Amino acid sequence: MTTLQPPAAAGPRTAGPPPPARRARRSWKGWGFMGPFAIVFALVFLAPLAYSVYLSLFRTQLIGGTHFVGLDNYQQALQDGRFWEGVTRVGLFLLVQVPIMLGLALLVALAIDSGRLYGKDFFRITVFLPYAVPAVVATLMWGFMYGTRYGLVGDINSAFGVKLPELLSPDLVLASIGNIVTWEFVGYNMLIFYAALRVVPHALYEAAEIDGAGQLRVITAIKLPAIRGALVIATIFSIIGSFQLFNEPAILQKLAPNAITTDFTPNYYTYSLSFSGQQQNYSATVAIVMGVITMVVAYVVQLRGMRKGA
Amino acid sequence: MPKHSRRLLRGTGLVCALALGAAACGGSGSGSGSGDKKVSASDVQAALKKGGTITVWAWDSTVKDVAAQFEKKYPKVHVDVVNAGTGNDQYKALSNAISAKKGVPDVAQVEYYAIGQYALTKGLTDLGAYGAGKLKADYTTGPWNSVSDGDSVWGLPMDSGPMALFYNKKVFDKYKITVPTTWDDYLKAARKLHKANPKMYITGDVGDAGLTTSLLWQAGSHPYTVDGTTVGINFDDAGAKKYTDVWQKLIDEKLLASITPWTDDWYKGLGDGTIATLPTGAWMPNNFVTGVKQASGDWRVADLPQWTKGANASAENGGSSLAVPALGQHKNKALAYAFAKYSAAGAGVQTRLGEGAFPATVKDLDSPKFLNTKFAYFGGQQANKIFAKSAKNVKPGWSYLPYQVYANSIFNDTVGKAYVSGIKLSAGLKSWQDASVKYGKDQGFTVK
Numbered sequence: 001m002t003t004l005q006p007p008a009a010a011g012p013r014t015a016g017p018p019p020p021a022r023r024a025r026r027s028w029k030g031w032g033f034m035g036p037f038a039i040v041f042a043l044v045f046l047a048p049l050a051y052s053v054y055l056s057l058f059r060t061q062l063i064g065g066t067h068f069v070g071l072d073n074y075q076q077a078l079q080d081g082r083f084w085e086g087v088t089r090v091g092l093f094l095l096v097q098v099p100i101m102l103g104l105a106l107l108v109a110l111a112i113d114s115g116r117l118y119g120k121d122f123f124r125i126t127v128f129l130p131y132a133v134p135a136v137v138a139t140l141m142w143g144f145m146y147g148t149r150y151g152l153v154g155d156i157n158s159a160f161g162v163k164l165p166e167l168l169s170p171d172l173v174l175a176s177i178g179n180i181v182t183w184e185f186v187g188y189n190m191l192i193f194y195a196a197l198r199v200v201p202h203a204l205y206e207a208a209e210i211d212g213a214g215q216l217r218v219i220t221a222i223k224l225p226a227i228r229g230a231l232v233i234a235t236i237f238s239i240i241g242s243f244q245l246f247n248e249p250a251i252l253q254k255l256a257p258n259a260i261t262t263d264f265t266p267n268y269y270t271y272s273l274s275f276s277g278q279q280q281n282y283s284a285t286v287a288i289v290m291g292v293i294t295m296v297v298a299y300v301v302q303l304r305g306m307r308k309g310a
Numbered sequence: 311m312p313k314h315s316r317r318l319l320r321g322t323g324l325v326c327a328l329a330l331g332a333a334a335c336g337g338s339g340s341g342s343g344s345g346d347k348k349v350s351a352s353d354v355q356a357a358l359k360k361g362g363t364i365t366v367w368a369w370d371s372t373v374k375d376v377a378a379q380f381e382k383k384y385p386k387v388h389v390d391v392v393n394a395g396t397g398n399d400q401y402k403a404l405s406n407a408i409s410a411k412k413g414v415p416d417v418a419q420v421e422y423y424a425i426g427q428y429a430l431t432k433g434l435t436d437l438g439a440y441g442a443g444k445l446k447a448d449y450t451t452g453p454w455n456s457v458s459d460g461d462s463v464w465g466l467p468m469d470s471g472p473m474a475l476f477y478n479k480k481v482f483d484k485y486k487i488t489v490p491t492t493w494d495d496y497l498k499a500a501r502k503l504h505k506a507n508p509k510m511y512i513t514g515d516v517g518d519a520g521l522t523t524s525l526l527w528q529a530g531s532h533p534y535t536v537d538g539t540t541v542g543i544n545f546d547d548a549g550a551k552k553y554t555d556v557w558q559k560l561i562d563e564k565l566l567a568s569i570t571p572w573t574d575d576w577y578k579g580l581g582d583g584t585i586a587t588l589p590t591g592a593w594m595p596n597n598f599v600t601g602v603k604q605a606s607g608d609w610r611v612a613d614l615p616q617w618t619k620g621a622n623a624s625a626e627n628g629g630s631s632l633a634v635p636a637l638g639q640h641k642n643k644a645l646a647y648a649f650a651k652y653s654a655a656g657a658g659v660q661t662r663l664g665e666g667a668f669p670a671t672v673k674d675l676d677s678p679k680f681l682n683t684k685f686a687y688f689g690g691q692q693a694n695k696i697f698a699k700s701a702k703n704v705k706p707g708w709s710y711l712p713y714q715v716y717a718n719s720i721f722n723d724t725v726g727k728a729y730v731s732g733i734k735l736s737a738g739l740k741s742w743q744d745a746s747v748k749y750g751k752d753q754g755f756t757v758k
Contacts, residue, residue, distance in 0.1 A: 062431055062713060063539050063754030149567075150575055170730050257570060258517055258726035262719065275402045276719035277749065278409070 056285040060278075073285035082263040083286055087293065089174065090265050094242040097178040102234055104182065105189035110219060112190075113197040124194070128187035135184060139251040142180045143168075147255065168256035177248045185241070189234045196230035197223060232305030236298045243294040246271070266290040349440045349644055357644035361386020364646050365639060367404065368419035369396040370468070370630065371596070372665045376658035380649060383657075389649060396572065397421065401715045408433045408637060416638035416646040420465055421630045422456035423520075423710040423718070426536070428633065429464040430712045435634040437463040440647045445655050452704050453670040457631045465631030466654035467670035468662070471591025472700035473524060473614045473627045476598070479689070480608040481510065481583045489612045493556045496587075496615045500565040503586055511567035512560070514576060514585040517729045519721035520627060521589070522553075527625035527708045529553045529617045533743075535758070536709050542758040543711070543746050545739040552617045554735045561729060568729070581605045589614060591627035592697035596666030599687050606686070611693040614700065624703040629670070668697055675701060713753060717746045 031038075056073050060066040077083055108127055112120045130138065145152035146167040153164050167176040200223060208218050224231075246267040253260040253268075262272035266286065274283035366373065366389055377389040392415070394400045401424055407414040408431075420428060428434045442463040446454055453467035477489060485506040490496040500512035515521065526533060531549025535542035560566050567585055569575045579585040581604045588594070598609060614624055632650040634643055652658045659671055663680065674680050675698050684690045711717050724745055725738035750757040 061752070061754035062427075147575070149569065150578065170727075254570065254573070257722040258730040261723040263723070272719070275406065276398070277716050278405055279752075280409070 052284045052288055055281050056288055058281050060281055062278075073282050074289065076282065077285050077289050080286075083266060083269060083289075086263050086266040086269050087290070090242050090245055093174060093178060093245065094239060097181060098235070098238040098242060100178075101182045101186055102189055102231070102238065105186045105234070106193055106231075108186065108190045109193035109197060110223065112194055113223075114215070124190075127190055130184050130186070131188040133184070135247040136251060138184055139180055139248045142176075142183070143252050143255045146176055168252065168259055170259040173252065173256055173259040177245070177252065180248050181241075181245075185238070189238070192230050192234050193227055196227035200226045228305070232302060235301055235305065239298050239301060240294055243267075243290065243297070349647075351441060354440065354644045354648050357642060358384050358387065358648050361388075362642050362645050363388040363390060363640055364416035364642060364649060365390045365392060366417040366419075366632075366649065367392050367394045367400060367415040368417075368632070369393050369400060370419055370662075370667070371600070372662040372667050373419070373653065375665065376653045376661050377649075379658065379661055380652055387645065387649075398715065398719060404428075404433075404635070405715075408635065411637055412639070414635045414637040414639055416634065416640050416642065417650050418633050418635055419468070419630045420633045421628060422453065422467075422626070423523075423714045425457055425464050425631060425633065426710060426712040427715050428635075429459070429462070433635055433637075434464045435636050435638075435643055435647075437466065437634060437647060437650075440644075442466060442647075442651075445651075448655055448672060449670050450672055450675060450701060451706075452626055452701070453629060453631070456629075457633075465633035466650050467629070467631050468654040469593050469629055469667050470670040470701065471593050471627040471629040471668065472697055472704055473528065473589060473591055473625050474693075474696050474700055475587055475589050475612045475614050476594060476609055477587040477612060478580075478583055478585075478605070478608050479610045480605075481586045490615045491613070492619050493552075493615045493617055497556055497559055497565075500560060501563065504563075504565050507583075510583055510586055512565055513587050513589070514567040514569035514571065514579055515560075515729075516566075516568050516570050517722050517726035518571060519718035519725075522721070522725065523710070524591075524625045524627040525553050525557075525589070526550055527705060528614065528623050530623065530705060532707065532709075534709050534711050536712060539712075539754070540756040540758065541711060541750055543743050543750070545736075545743050549617075550736075550739065554739070558728075558735045561735065566729075577601045589627075591629060592668035592694075592700065593628060595668075595685060595687065595693065599666060607689050610688050610691055611696050613696060622703045623705050624700040625708070626704055668694075711746065711750070712755070713746075713749065716749055717742070720745055 057068060057070060058066055059069045059073065108123075111117055112124050117123060133141075143151075148154045148157065148164075148166055148168070153167060156162065157164055165172060167173070204222050205218060208222060213221065244267050245265040249260050249264045249268050250271070253262075253264075260268075262276065263269040267290070270283045270287045270290070273279045273286065277283075361384065364387070366377065368391060374391045377391045381387055381389055394403045394415075400419070404415070404418055404420075408428075420434075425434075438458075438461045443458075443461060445463075445466065446458070449467050450470065453470045457463060457465045457467055475489070481487075481503070482489065485503055487499050487502055488495075490499045496512065503510050503512055523533075526545075526549060529549035529552045531545070531547050531553065533543060533545045533547070533550065567579060569579050569585065576585070580588070580598070580602045598605075602609075613622075616623060632654050634646045634650060638646055640646075653662070655671065659669060659674060663669055663674060669675055669680070681694050681698060682692055683694050685693050721742060724742040725735070727733045727741075728735040728738035747757050
């Protein structure tokens with residue numbers, strides 16, 4: 001209960017060890033301040049999680065109804081080939097798409113920050129603009145361009161008599177989704193990096209110049225270390241985003257029903273399980289397992305990122 | 311106002327419960343979970359007189375007009391028609407509403423293949439208690455068997471889908487292709503057409519569970535056997551082989567346009583000759599009239615090609631019933647039943663026929679007026695004669711899985727692979743079978 005002491009007792013925010021727990025006389029005054037927050041927190045954050053965990057311990061069958069199965073669903077999920085296939089797919093997506101996207105974003109941010117760019121405001125807005133387009137709209141738009149029959153690809157094929165690869169075929173569809181996601185989020189990540197770059201004191205650059213450092217040296221020795229925190233944050237966001245991949249495949253599924261299966265990504269799998277298969281319990285289990293995986297990966301990245309940054 | 315009266319109703323219910331005098335509160339089936347006790351015709355009449363609101367989920371465009379007519383006839387009744395998506399999309403919504411016990415429609419359009427699943431999970435009201443059993447003689451055998459089980463009736467057939475081959479005569483004439491009477495001829499026609507014009511395909515198919523099961527049905531395959539909660543699934547029979555032999559060639563030789571049905575591309579393709587034929591159910595004409603206007607006069611209807619030369623086998627494709635969900639949000643089942651009956655067996659049928667629907671009612675199927683109807687869209691052809699003949703030739707003995715809705719939702723995960731990679735169609739069917747068996751076991755069925 002020490003964490004719920006009245007704010008006055010919390011003292012100044014320090015990184016040091018917490019003050020020794022002191023058995024204060026029970027005072028309910030603090031709860032008056034804490035209460036509203038605690039209630040909303042419990043209802044909005046804890047209750048849904050608890051409910052999912054609760055759901056995951058049962059199984060509802062068309063024949064036989066609902067009964068308690070303990071951890072059976074978890075055992076099933078851990079051995080579920082369809083689930084792991086999806087995890088592998090988003091894992092691959094993460095390894096390929098995230099570095100490309102963050103690399104591009106960093107490049108753009110550095111270019112804008114260099115001050116040597118003509119019309120940098122226009123450039124910045126334009127790169128950021130795709131982020132303002134709802135993912136659903138963006139995907140529909142790209143899906144239309146990918147179309148080999150009436151889409152842009154189809155038009156190019158017939159206009160120039162070439163045969164571009166089918167972007168919605170099973171082999172390429174993941175890359176095509178990666179392209180959409182990159183287009184959507186380069187601007188967003190660029191903005192994070194750019195904002196971090198703006199707060200680097202200019203005196204450092206001047207000092208570097210006096211020391212005879214070139215632009216490249218300034219970037220590697222000053223700018224990148226200075227925005228390491230932003231890099232780590234953007235990476236973590238991207239990891240979570242990759243693992244939660246849903247909108248793009250769900251919408252492209254209508255255009256490429258055979259390339260995008262109902263278990264294409266873990267999130268899409270949970271959606272199919274609960275909305276087509278009426279297996280809400282198992283769906284909750286898969287969601288929890290995926291949540292844990294995401295947390296672990298994100299945490300490892302954060303630990304590593306921060307250690308280097310120390 | 312309606313809110314007010316509903317509160318009043320609930321109050322009455324409470325009073326009844328307190329009084330413990332159930333007999334005194336017979337009511338007109340306004341109770342929700344009161345089992346399926348008998349509801350007489352006069353109760354239904356009383357509900358109509360009293361009025362109220364019901365919500366109907368249907369994607370069939372003719373239902374709206376029937377509802378308007380119904381409201382005109384019974385001024386106190388308000389019918390709210392909602393298009394909650396076509397087929398599988400609506401079932402997703404319906405299943406969710408049922409499991410949430412909230413927002414469930416009072417009447418829902420449910421296709422024949424899906425009826426079993428909802429009946430089994432007690433999602434629907436047994437209309438037998440409302441005297442629906444008496445309507446048996448009004449309907450053709452196939453649709454009636456799909457909605458009934460002994461004395462239980464889970465929905466009223468609103469249309470049926472005996473199959474026929476729709477073909478673009480203009481395209482056929484231009485490339486001198488004769489209308490195929492067997493599926494082997496169909497394959498030859500596909501080759502000839504695509505060779506003559508590489509932009510044109512015999513049909514568009516990216517893997518459609520409904521089409522595949524219907525063609526298997528026509529070929530005499532019996533992949534599903536259902537006996538209560540015991541099901542058998544087997545795609546390895548002679549009928550299925552006939553189908554895979556022909557369709558595999560269509561896929562391998564790239565003779566099928568990869569255009570997903572019901573998309574804009576598909577309608578465009580039907581209009582500009584990209585898709586030259588369409589083997590489908592007799593409910594299709596209205597979709598042509600409204601969706602493919604530019605090709606009016608180009609298309610004709612022919613008998614479905616045969617797997618065996620000289621045979622006359624047919625199958626159903628699609629076809630829907632109007633069902634009354636058990637947990638309808640307005641808790642007015644008598645009224646819901648009255649609407650379903652009006653639309654599927656009463657005056658509503660004529661309205662729907664006028665708009666191109668295909669009946670499941672014997673009387674209309676046999677009526678000269680119906681049979682002699684000339685379709686301007688099909689160049690004045692009396693297409694109903696072909697459909698009616700097909701309806702009589704539907705092969706008996708077919709059944710769907712009690713969880714066909716789910717099975718169809720994973721069709722493209724399994725069989726669909728055959729359309730886009732080196733996997734054979736027969737192997738695709740096998741993995742569909744395996745996935746369906748697994749789901750059946752998970753759901754507590756005994757799977758043979």
